[in-house]
Amino acid sequence: METTAQASDKRNPQRPLPVRQKRSWTTRIKKDRWLYVLLLPGLLYFLVFKYLPMWGVLIAFQNFQPFLGFWESSWVGLDHFRNFFGNPDFVRLLRNTFILAVYDLVFFFPAPIIVALLLNEIRVGIFKRFVQTMVYVPHFISMVIVASMTYVFLTTQGGVLHDLIQQLTGRSFNFLADPDWFRPLIILQIMWKETGWGTIIFLAALASVDVEQYEAAVVDGASRFQRLWHVTLPAISGVISILLILRLGNFLDNGFEQIFLMTNSLNRTVADVFDTYVYFVGITQGAFSYSTAIGLFKSLVGIVLIFGSNYLAKRMGKEGLY
């Protein structure tokens, strides 16, 4: 900016510098005025619905009263954070969130990779496309419907899957209310819904593998399993590590809607995670400041995780994501 001003100043020595700068600033805006008009709705959106709430997290340090408003409410410093960290609920939430995230990483994360590798071994094109068409369907179905179907299938009052399992084992499991079944159900639901869809990105990476590599491996006498191990897997290892980093970056984001829908009064002890707890305490019970403090804590941990995992990626010699 400054260098261009100086350069033009040398070319036009008569012209006084400040006026020149001002004119170029206004002419640029004038020239692009329609672009700014187009920009305005989007910019307003971000300011009102993204940045105003960011400023609003300050109520975490207040005793916010809706009838007093932001300016009249009293400031309480870190009281809400202290209360939260001293509350037994804090340990429970941390535990529940963490265990669900680990289950997700261990059971759900590898599932699309395995299915993609299996699909890649299929040599009958029409069968492959048929399977793909089928397994993508649940991705588009809403979480409400997934949870509703789970209820219909597993209810102790005539749920078909519940009855089948009862016939097989001779026992009646109350899957929907038993806290022991909450986490397996959440993971099974997400595996059912998203495994098929998750294969797309790996299949795309597999499609870009050079056929000559396979041919060379065949000439060298590699068996199919050796080809899988030495050609196919290295081809998708980059995608796998990027997705793993992304997953670690939002490790604490359990699927909010899903957990909210599957929570009931009998499984709250294991079902409550940070996000749903914020809803129950903030919206249902009206403790705005306290719940905002919990949300802020979670956001800050989230930022640390994102930058931490990105740093890790760069250290490992992978291209960073940001």
Add this chain to the structure above:
Amino acid sequence: MHSRHDTLGERVFDVANYLFLTIFACVTVLPFVYIVAGSFTTEAELAARDFFIIPKDYSIAAYQYIFSSSTIFRSIGVSIFITVVGTITNLAFTLTMAYSLSRKDLMGRNTIMNLVIFSMLFSGGMIPTYLVVKELGMIDSYAAVILPGAISAFNLIVIKNFFQNLPPGLEESARIDGCTELGVLWRIVLPLSKPIIATFGLFYAVGHWNNFFSALLYLNDHLKWPLQVVLREMVMLSQLAVGDMSNMDPNFVRPPDQAVKMAVIVVGTVPILMLYPFLQKHFAKGMLLGSIKG
């Protein structure tokens, strides 16, 4: 199909692989088939039979029952309204902002891009956003389920990058011919971007149709609830007394709860399944677009 080099182990693997993938495909689809079958049958059959995909006794009582009052019709209307208006809003906000940000010479562009990216990393969270919506007086209005999500920062960035990669020659010649920026966007850029607009329009539309939580959060008036919220009330909280049997045949027996729930699930699923061919095509494309450039 089998090459001569296949060993016995590889053939066993092949058979197991086909079997596994067939089972996997069935597991994803059979629950829907059972729900559809169950919604068309009678209480006796539901109680007597285990898993079935073709009912023996056809009955449309469950559908007669759920459509006997206006609740389901109204919520479908609400969902369609939110989906249509919401998607148009999304596209209008996202495309205009993406276009102006795609112009590298725009003053302040970098600052605004940083604002957008930062909003992906940190958010005020549920409660402050709720309070902003409340302060704006939008509680119980459809604006509350449409405007707070008007732009997805991720979609915005992907579309902006797409606009940047359009050949610049056409836009410039239009500008030389005296086209304003609005004209360039409307006559040159948008027609060139039809596939990507379709993709992101579908992204947004499916999001609106499936959205449950904004409605729960911002719409207290149950007459304004979209289908997903009504569905949850009926199936998961068993609030099944939606039917209005006053106008019906006095011999009409209220269908079993399970069948009513299944019928509601079918009603909520069918629109998505009808769109599925488009969705499969465009979503896969959009997802790869995002993963490469985002």
